[in-house]
Amino acid sequence: MKKSLIALAVLAASGVAFAQSSVTLYGVADAGIGKIEAGGNDGSDKTEFISGSTMNNGTSRLGVRGVEDLGGGLKAGFQFETGLDLDNGAQANTAFWARQANVWLGGNWGTFKLGRQFTPSYLTTATYELTGTANYSVLGNTYNYAGIGLRANSAFAYVTPSFGGFTGALAYVTKTDLGLPKAAWDLGLMYKNGPIGVGLSANKVANSKTNYQLGGKYNLGNFALAASYTQASDQAQLRRRGFGVGASANFGAFTATLDLTRDTKNEWTGKKYTNGVAELKYALSKRTFVYGAFLRLDDTNNYGIGVRHNF
Template identity: 70%
Template sequence: MKKSLIALAVLGASGVAMAQSSVTLYGVADAGVGKVKYGAPAGNDANGKNQFIANSTMNNGNSRVGVRGVEDLGGGLKAGFNFETGLDLDNGNADAVFWQRNANMWLGGNWGTVKLGRTLNPTFYGIAAWELTGTANYSVVANTYSFAGAGPRNNSQLSYKTPDMGGFSAEVGYILKSDNADRAKWDLNLIYANGPIGVGLSANKTKGINTNYSLGAKYSFSNFALAASYTNANNAANLRRRGFGIGGSATFGAFALTVDLTRDTKNEWTGKKYTNGVVEGKYALSKRTFVYGAFLRLDGTNNYGIGVRHNF
């Protein structure tokens, strides 16, 4: 259960103002067993063998703990922060760089939100608007095209996000060249999420590398959802990988089944076109805990895992 605390209220000296400030502790615990051939974790985990899995390609998500806070400044203006670090349930270690998942602060109001620091980038949120597994570690779209070539996070990002306008929103982020190996970068999304429809356009460009983009849409009806996408991604060597994705999911009470596929139309990353796919099954034990099993066929490798995830 999320634990909301009245931040520093015991100080008393600024009682009225501090009563409008809060800090929340949250996190995820995710562990299981499986075979990870693609992107196997380092350390004492053996590549491609049955093993305990934590923070691997075949976990639903990475274990983490974070703290976020918000202060109501009045007049519709708020300020906040988010710090988050990963935890390895295999050995209890935290990330080598503490708070490397999130380390940012923001200022927001009716006009939108400005955020500064390390954070999930606009490209990630644009893809999350339609991706069927909830951007799980074994997402076939994310693993095939690396979130449109940008990965999920940016360092030193300065960003602005619009308020929601009838389901429409946009976010643009910028990294100064002095903060990115002398190569400035921009990153943006355009999202429409209203009722059964979710559409997201993501685009990003680093100086000297061609523009990356991804366009996808999801339509939900009754207990089912269908999604389709097209992605063009370039790596640091300016090699291109592009292709389309198509998939569907169905929910039957507490059980959900998802099948998602990608097909390369061009692949200079490996020199060979692949059809990749993921099959995922999840069973909700409560609103915060579920068990899952997944099989991921990725660039000629077979990966699978079963596990349990708890959100708090």
């Protein structure tokens, strides 16, 4: 881990030595106190220090990204990102660069990215999800971002440029990389312009059924309304379907959000649930805010209070 951190520092310093590469060091620090019924940092259901948990707004991280202008409108870049546990300073994931590890080429024709990265279904959900895809997102936790999750390993992905607010993203992972009988694909179509955000995603991983999610958000000044419908499935072809509705209100530095999901079919647990998250945030600056959230998830009650700083 020390060697990796030294490499990070060298990469960051190279942004000074080679300005044309535009290398940037960035990160997030997020910690607080909370309770996760499914087992917290020490495997208990007790109130404890939380970092990188379901009830943190985000996971603390340190990342480095860079871009080089190749001329003729063509650019090349990379992104490496690791998770950190502020409870004890340990690496948050099994693999050091588990959050992002990719290289890309881009231009007026779009961006082609190779490596570990966000899935198109996640990017689509972010278009209309009310908490900013926080760790405690009820939509993300209930339906696992249309069944495919946040990130994909060994992915080949293409993202189009924006056409009047319309963007498309397509990712593919070979069956060899998955170690499964079939390959995986994921498609996201997004529209974000002014007060409107709409997204449709569809994906299939080997033996799963085709998963999909359709959602939208509309901003009404200080208020926003959102709704979605999802079908997610697993490798046993068990399905979970349902809809989500929510609203948020912004009053100066305060933002309050209530987001709900309701199953119409749930073969994952055999019981249909109504889940929900209530969140309150107060912005101390453009980069720092405090938050409190309560998440009701499949018969568990979870809460967290914390502070997040972006740098």
